[in-house]
Amino acid sequence: MAGNHMKAPNSQDKKFSGQEILRDLIPLNSLTESSYKEIISSLTIEDISAGCHLFSEEDRDTRSIYLLDGVVNFIDSSGKVTGTISAGTDPARSPLANQQPRLVTARAITKSVIACIDSTLLDVLLTLDQSAEGKAKQGTRASENWITQMLQSEALIKLPPPDIQRLLLKLESVNVKAGDVIIRQGDEGDYFYIIREGKCAVTRLASGEGWDIPLAELCPGDCFGEEALVSEVKRNATISMVTDGTLMRLSKKNFVALLKKNRVHYVNYELATAAVKQGGIWLDVRLADEFSRHSIDNSINVPLFMVRDRAHGLDPEKKYIICCDTGRRSAAAAFLLSQRGLEVCVLEGGMNNSIPTDLPGITTETPDAANTKPDKGTTATSGTRKPAENNKNTAGYMAKLKTLQKERDAAKEENRAIRSQLAELQKEMSALQASMVGYMSKSMQLDAAFQDDKQARAALSDLINKLAD
Structure with missing residues (x-):
């Protein structure tokens, strides 16, 4: 929607409470209850002043707009009014001129109120509800x-x-x-x-x-x-x-x-080099050791396992041509980077199959290069290969793993000590239980002897009383 046509709402995207009006809109009236609730939770209401545009011809806004109050005109490219719609009428139950891009301009004649819904979400929910699979799931969402x-x-x-x-x-x-x-x-x-x-x-x-x-x-x-x-x-x-x-x-x-x-696009070596000449960048996703032995000049190295963490450091204005030995790791990297909005393509077949070995611009590590002191922070190859900073990142990653393993070993030792202490406590508990059994047995014996003595004393008392009489 053209931003200079729409007056800002009187309040920030407020929720609309007229459920009886919304439930009657087309195609909201065909949604299951759970889908309807999901749509309502994302729906917004906007107040439009008279004379303001709801949308303009050729706009692509992916919104379904419903007229809840007021009157709206439709205007073609010549400025001619081609139609009028009023809230509360049957045509107002459907979204306004819903084709994309917009075929007409919509202008409020009076102060109006509109409901805006994400068209993609609505279409998805309709598809889910109306498919056989969706119907089977309606009661369990x-x-x-x-x-x-x-x-x-x-x-x-x-x-x-x-x-x-x-x-x-x-x-x-x-x-x-x-x-x-x-x-x-x-x-x-x-x-x-x-x-x-x-x-x-x-x-x-x-x-x-x-x-x-x-x-x-x-x-x-x-x-x-x-x-x-x-x-x-x-x-x-x-x-x-x-x-x-x-x-x-x-x-x-x-x-x-x-x-x-939709995410992984392949190019051959000729198209890749043409893209680089136009400002594109070679992105090598092999390991740092592989990259140091054989790489394309002026390429940068981000190993596949680091792509997620380092994607934010890549230039969103540049196109990246991703390469590896076979193209498999490149495809995975392309998928991940395209998710983050970067323009990428993959060298088809990988470096092993697509790049002739006698072409210039391919750097292979030489003894002299191996003994050359690297420039600090270098990640790209140019002429003689310079070790990439990713060696440090890899070393850091391995150091972290070793630290975690040491912590794991320490935790194991602590667990062994705890288990040993627990075993000693269990032995003591068993001994206490045995003592308790002995105590209870003696207690029962003493109680029985006491009862016998009590009965004997009672009998003796009865005998003394009889003799006294």
């Missing part, structure tokens, strides 16, 4: 905001509405229990998951002794499992349920068709 959170996730935020509809139709619902392992580190990738209800824990194996490092906790609306599907490598972490819940999953085939194709 426990987390009403999971769809909204899902659409705002990095994996899906740029997905076109038609693909969102196809995605929802392909999703499968899976009920899970606390403790269930959803994906295991080292397994092949088979599904992409969205949490509809419940919480998951993300862990990664840090040593050969089966010790897991906790990495994160995921909540409803969060997505996981995409990296193995994008790069066609094995799972790099284990995700298990912390609570009972429900997951929505998408098969690898459908994931590739609906999500990967």
